[in-house]
């Protein structure tokens with residue numbers, strides 16, 4: 707692991723690293739925010755943040771303003787990249803497929819399967835690396851935005867024993883049924899739609915055996931909501947299953963980090979209720 711940069715922030719440290727990922731078979735970059743409690747020798751729980759299309763580890767770190775409340779609560783933030791990267795990694799020359807658009811799945815189809823193993827990276831490789839090298843406990847929760855909201859909900863629904871809680875901003879809840887997901891899943895997973903369901907939050911919630919608390923915020927002025935996001939589809943399933951689930955529709959808010967920055971504090975405090983601090 708190689709340190710790229712280190713910045714003091716709200717009494718803690720924001721650090722960026724690169725390392726060779728065995729899952730993705732390429733060099734990956736991630737960021738970690740270590741709150742001030744870790745300087746006092748304390749181990750803290752972790753909130754993993756998964757970003758959306760076109761992002762890398764820096765969008766959330768520089769635009770969401772999460773560090774102040776993470777420092778107050780004593781929660782580390784881990785921010786992976788959104789896909790494998792590099793000149794020998796397949797790409798598509800468009801914003802919603804390929805580099806910057808890994809969709810947090812394990813690709814099975816050429817040319818993607820050689821490097822696009824983001825599910826294994828986020829679920830297994832990265833937590834093992836973080837827990838081996840930083841003063842953190844094994845307690846973790848997961849959150850994300852848009853494609854990363856899909857990633858956070860899908861990963862938590864598939865691994866309810868590994869996460870205390872999950873939250874999302876403007877998530878793609880039904881990727882098997884909307885254009886962004888249909889494109890990505892047909893490329894990464896092939897044309898057999900039954901294989902897509904393994905990564906579809908609506909399907910996973912319908913089938914789930916174990917429930918974990920979920921919070922979603924969605925702006926009603928988000929131009930992607932009608933076609934790509936549809937969080938009400940997940941809410942219907944949650945209601946039918948009496949799931950511990952909250953969907954807040956926020957009036958006037960769009961899809962941007964201005965929206966995320968407005969409600970990230972509420973998400974951090976939600977996760978703090980479920981993590982051992």
Ligand SMILES: N[C@@H](CCC(=O)N[C@@H](CS)C(=O)NCC(=O)O)C(=O)O
Pocket residue numbers: 757758759760761765769801851852853961962963
């Ligand atoms: N570029 C795309 C939109 C991409 C987009 O909105 N990306 C969101 C995540 S889905 C984002 O977080 N962008 C980076 C940023 O705002 O910092 C378009 O114009 O249609």
